Amino acid sequence: MKAASKKTAGTIALNDRREICNVPEPSTTRLNKRMAELGMCSRREADDWIARGWVRVDGQVAPMGLQVAADARIDVDPKARGQQQEQVTILLNKPIGYVSGQAEDGYQPAVVLVEERNHWRGDASKTRFAPQQLRGLAPAGRLDIDSIGLLVLTQDGRIARQLIGEDSGMEKEYLVRVTYGDVAADVQSAFPRAQLMRLRHGLSLDNQPLKPAQVDWQNPEQLRFVLTEGKKRQIRRMCEQVGLKVVGLKRIRIGRVLLGNLPVGQWRYLAPQERF
Incomplete structure (x- = not known):
């Protein structure tokens, strides 16, 4: 018991000296x-x-x-x-009906589309497809089962961190076709501007305020969203809060990388000169 008391006293004394000398803890x-x-x-x-x-x-x-x-x-x-x-990063134009990650509820993961026959002929990369490129290939971010567009699958942890890391503020751009109540044509004219402002800043999801977003009309039935965060089904849930129903959603850009002319269901390699 005495030895324990001495040890405790010594620890207290050491901590006291650190406080007195203002020495930071390592x-x-x-x-x-x-x-x-x-x-x-x-x-x-x-x-x-x-x-x-x-x-x-x-x-x-x-x-x-x-x-x-x-x-x-x-x-x-x-x-x-x-x-x-030797690690690869693949850009896929995900079709409706495929999940981004693990298979669920009978739906296949988007990675099953990464095979030779779906490799886009317009791909300028000189990289040749090999089965080992599928090892550890994982989605860097989600895209809903009922959404289409740009999905990134990578073996490179640096790119995954860049896109979905805790400190990532990577822009993601979407084209979103909507209806407003019974209005399916010229939705822009019927939709109140005050509600558009709420989409840009003022909504919350999961009891947390959302970061400001860029939201503008692309045409009378379609909105363009640019987000810097990625909550589950974020755009659809945002639209629900202001009375809009999403009838089509397509991701067209992540950072500086564009979906471009990549056909639905096909994929290409991220080119060495491309940067997110």
Whole structure:
């Protein structure tokens, strides 16, 4: 009991000295998270590299679970970079009836469309399709089962983080065909401007206010939305709150990457010079 008391007293004394001297507590981050923050790779990818012995911190081979300071020097074996360069990112024009992620309720995931016969002939990429490109290929963001348009599937954790990371503010652009009550033609004339302003800023979903959005009429029956967040069925739920019904939704842009002329149900590779 006495030894325990001494240990406690010593700890208190050490904490007191830190407060008196104003010495900050050391701040560290798990290595895989730090590598993701630096844009080197995804956390999962970092774990794989660490397990293979491909990562050194301040000159020493890093063990799994290592905590590192912000100024730690992190070096990666060229083998890891080579592996990363072989990863592909695929742009798919998703049709209605396919889910973005895992199969559900009898519906197939969009990734099943990534096969040789659906590769767009207009793809300018020189990359050739190979079955190993499907390994770890995952959607970077969702697109509803009843929506069409640009869906990104990638093996590259850096791109996934860029598009759907917690700090991502990537723009996503949609064309949305709507009706208003019994009005299906020239909806623009019937829809109150005050409600359009609410779509731009003033709505909440899941008890959280939405970020400002760009919302304008593309034509009398179609709105153009530009969002910087991606809540589940966000546009449809936004429209419901102002009395609009969505009858068609198509995503046409993510960041600087456009859907363009890519046919529905077909896919192409993200070109090396393209950047989101």
